[in-house]
Amino acid sequence: MVSEAHHRRIFLKSALAVISSLIVPSVGYSRWDKNAYNKTEIVASVQSVGVTNLADLREGVGKITLLTPKIAENGAIVPITVNSKIPNTERIFIFAEKNPQPLVSDYVFTPHVEPFVASRIKMSETAFVHAIVLAEGVFYRTAREVKVTIGGCGEDS
Amino acid sequence: MDKTVRFRVRVKDSIANVKAMIFHPMETGYRRDKNSKSIIPQHFVHTAIVALNGKTIMEVHWSRSVSKNPYLNIRVPGVSAGDELSISWLDNMGQSGSGVSTIS
Numbered sequence: 001m002v003s004e005a006h007h008r009r010i011f012l013k014s015a016l017a018v019i020s021s022l023i024v025p026s027v028g029y030s031r032w033d034k035n036a037y038n039k040t041e042i043v044a045s046v047q048s049v050g051v052t053n054l055a056d057l058r059e060g061v062g063k064i065t066l067l068t069p070k071i072a073e074n075g076a077i078v079p080i081t082v083n084s085k086i087p088n089t090e091r092i093f094i095f096a097e098k099n100p101q102p103l104v105s106d107y108v109f110t111p112h113v114e115p116f117v118a119s120r121i122k123m124s125e126t127a128f129v130h131a132i133v134l135a136e137g138v139f140y141r142t143a144r145e146v147k148v149t150i151g152g153c154g155e156d157s
Numbered sequence: 158m159d160k161t162v163r164f165r166v167r168v169k170d171s172i173a174n175v176k177a178m179i180f181h182p183m184e185t186g187y188r189r190d191k192n193s194k195s196i197i198p199q200h201f202v203h204t205a206i207v208a209l210n211g212k213t214i215m216e217v218h219w220s221r222s223v224s225k226n227p228y229l230n231i232r233v234p235g236v237s238a239g240d241e242l243s244i245s246w247l248d249n250m251g252q253s254g255s256g257v258s259t260i261s
Contacts, residue, residue, distance in 0.1 A: 031204075032203040033218070037218075037220050076224060076225070077224045078224075081230075096222060100187070101221075103220060104219075104220055104223065105217070105218060105219045105220060105222075105223055106218045107215065107216070107217055107218070108215065108216035108217075108218075110214050110215060112209060112212075112214040112215075112233065112234075112235070113207070113214045113215045113231055113232065113233050113234075114172070114231070114232040114233070114234060116230075116231065116232050117229070117230065118229075118231075119223065119224075119227065119228055119229055119230070120223070120224035120227070120228050121223055122185070122221075122222045122223070122224055123222075153185050153187050153222070
């Protein structure tokens, strides 16, 4: 005889299966991801690009070169350069920790381009800039602090 | 071809050092117009596709936190003279543009 508890377990299992099939993995998702770009807090922002467990982030020092100025007098133009030495780098994400929406940009690489990018970003205030690299399903992170004299998201930009 | 993308490409050891600039206001939606005091709406390039001879080699996603007139520096290995490098962009208001540079 099948108990009610057993039925409930089966129901829960199938419900979970349905729910997990609805969650689209952000890994390999290469369109502009509105959900990730709208997150307003750094942890939620990092999680939304696919780092579901922050403890899974590997140390990127020595593997990722992140160049930023120590002091940015104008937060509207902060030059950043990221160079990944990690084999099969698929993606680089840039975060400015204290911006209203921390995810600043992401770059999807193919083997036809080097895992290198330089650009210019806006920073609202002094904060850490994080570069997260995705390679073969593993996320690596490195960060540098940029001191911002005049914020670059509002009136002064 | 519009003039929204400007290229500077230098090739060394068949690696193209590509510096591109897209002319775009990249409005955050936080700024106010100096005269009317009304909020200037968000207006930013969210996607740019880099292609070599028509084949996508890189996809770029930006937010309004990317500086005005976005600058992109990338390195493309294995290029030869005559290769066509293009960048096509799309913004949140449905505007788009593109530019092509021929490797010399």
